[in-house]
Amino acid sequence: MAMKDYSDEFRADAVAPYESTPGATYKTIAADLGVNRATLREWVLRDRERCGITAAAAKPAVPRRKAVPSADPDEPIRQVEARVAELEASERKLATERDILRKAPKYFAGETNCEEPLPVRRRPPGHLRGDVGTRRRHSVGGHLSPNEYERRRHKAKITLAA
Structure with missing residues (x-):
């Protein structure tokens, strides 16, 4: 299978949802975009290297939360704010993916654009073919x-x- 050559803009748009979504994995983002997981990982690592971010500080793991009753009266508010932040991150991810999908037809149409149309071979009518x-x-x-x-x-x- 031939290697695909993705534009820098597509790569940046592919890295953005991974970096902005807490708990996102290479596998899920790559599947959403239709690229190889290892390819997306390479793009993320190159982007981090370019920005000077170390792997340990890049994206902390998101711990699972359990609903534990608390004596703090502000706890439910903080939980709601955290949920709002998650939903906003999810909304940003979906908006980015939508934008990528809107640009995809233009990108892939550029790959198949050729100056001359391919010739179409047509068989001559039966009476011109002789006994064939x-x-x-x-x-x-x-x-x-x-x-x-x-x-x-x-x-x-x-x-x-x-």
Whole structure:
């Protein structure tokens, strides 16, 4: 399979949802975008290297939260704010993916654009082809019967003599 050459803009748009979404994995983002997981990982690592971010500080793991009753009266508010932040991150991810999908047809149309259309081979009508193809029509197993062979041979001689 041939390697695909993605534009820098596409790569940046692919890295953005991974970096902005807490708990996102290479596998899920790559599947959403239709690229290889290892390719996306390479793009993310190159982007981090370019920005000077270390792998440890890049994206902390998101711990799973459990609903634990608390004595703090502000705890439900903080939980709601955290949920709002998650939803906003999800909304940003979806907006980025939508933008990528809107740009995809233009990107892929550029790959197939060629200056000259490919030639279309068409078979000539039956009467211009001569006896090509008639052999199968009147034969069993691709062979003419002896009588049919002699009849056509005689007909061809008459045509040539005229």
